[in-house]
Amino acid sequence: xxxxxxxxxxxxxxxxxxxxxxxxxxxxxxxxxxxxxxxxxxxxxxxxxxxxxxxxxxxxxxxxxxxxxxxxxxxxxxxxxxxxxxxxxxxxxxxxxxxxxxxxxxxxxxxxxxxxxxxxxxxxxxxxxxxxxxxxxxxxxxxxxxxxxxxxxxxxxxxxxxxxxxxxxxxxxxxxxxxxxxxxxxxxxxxxxxxxxxxxxxxxxxxx
Numbered sequence: 257x258x259x260x261x262x263x264x265x266x267x268x269x270x271x272x273x274x275x276x277x278x279x280x281x282x283x284x285x286x287x288x289x290x291x292x293x294x295x296x297x298x299x300x301x302x303x304x305x306x307x308x309x310x311x312x313x314x315x316x317x318x319x320x321x322x323x324x325x326x327x328x329x330x331x332x333x334x335x336x337x338x339x340x341x342x343x344x345x346x347x348x349x350x351x352x353x354x355x356x357x358x359x360x361x362x363x364x365x366x367x368x369x370x371x372x373x374x375x376x377x378x379x380x381x382x383x384x385x386x387x388x389x390x391x392x393x394x395x396x397x398x399x400x401x402x403x404x405x406x407x408x409x410x411x412x413x414x415x416x417x418x419x420x421x422x423x424x425x426x427x428x429x430x431x432x433x434x435x436x437x438x439x440x441x442x443x444x445x446x447x448x449x450x451x452x453x454x455x456x457x458x459x460x461x462x463x464x
Contacts, residue, residue: 260433261399268368272361283355286317286347294341296322299356304373307400311376312365315356319344351447357403369436370402371424384421396424399431406435409442 276283287298300318303311320339340348347353360366366373374381382397389395407415407423415423427435 258431260431263433264367264431264436268361271368272358276358276362279355279358282352286343286352286355289343290318290341293343294321303376304401305376305378305382305397306365306373307398309382309397312360312363312373314366314373315359317347317353317356319347319353354403361403365400367400367402369404369439370400371396371405371427372408373401380417381421384417385424388421388425392425392429394425394428396421396428399428404439404443406439409439409446 290298296318298318300316300320301313302316304314306312319341321341344353357366361368371385374385385396389397405424406427407420410423411419427439
C-alpha cells in the first residue's frame with residue numbers, strides 16, 4: 257500500500273474534526289430548517305458499499321420527503337422533483353447535503369476524496385469496478401470511498417456506469433497528493449457552477 261495512503265488517513269481525520277467544529281453552527285441551522293419544512297429526521301441514512309465491499313450507513317442531510325422510495329437512485333424517478341423538498345433543492349445544488357459525511361470520515365468509513373460509494377444493491381457499478389481492475393491491477397472497491405472523486409469532477413451524474421468505473425479505477429491506480437489536490441480544486445469549481453448534476457431522467461448513472 258502506498259505511503260501516501262496513511263498520510264491521507266491522518267489528514268482526513270484531523271480535517272474532519274476541524275470542519276465539524278467550524279461548521280457546527282451551519283450544521284445545526286440546516287438541521288432546524290430541514291425539520292421545520294417537512295416531517296422526519298434531518299439526517300438521511302442509506303446503506304452503501306465501502307472499502308473492500310464492506311457495507312456501512314452513509315449520512316446525508318435529508319433532501320426528499322420521508323415517503324420517497326428508499327434505495328433507488330434519483331435518476332430512476334420519473335419526476336424526482338415531486339419528492340425533493342424546497343430546502344433539499346438548495347442543498348443538492350450546493351452539495352451541502354453531503355456535509356454529514358464528515359462523521360463517516362471520523363468513523364473511518366470514508367475519505368474526503370475517493371470513488372463515490374455505491375448503493376448496496378447497485379451491482380452494475382460494483383461489478384464494473386471489478387472488471388476494470390483486471391486492466392489496472394487494482395479495484396476501486398478496495399480503497400475508501402469519498403465525498404468527491406475523480407469521476408465526480410469529470411461528469412458526475414452525466415456519466416454512464418462503465419466510464420465512471422474506469423475513472424474510479426484510474427484514481428485507485430494513481431492515488432497521490434497531487435491528484436487529490438487537483439480533484440479538490442475541480443470539485444470547488446463543479447459546485448460553484450453546478451455542472452454535471454441531473455435530477456431524474458433515464459440516464460444509466462449511479463446515485464450521488
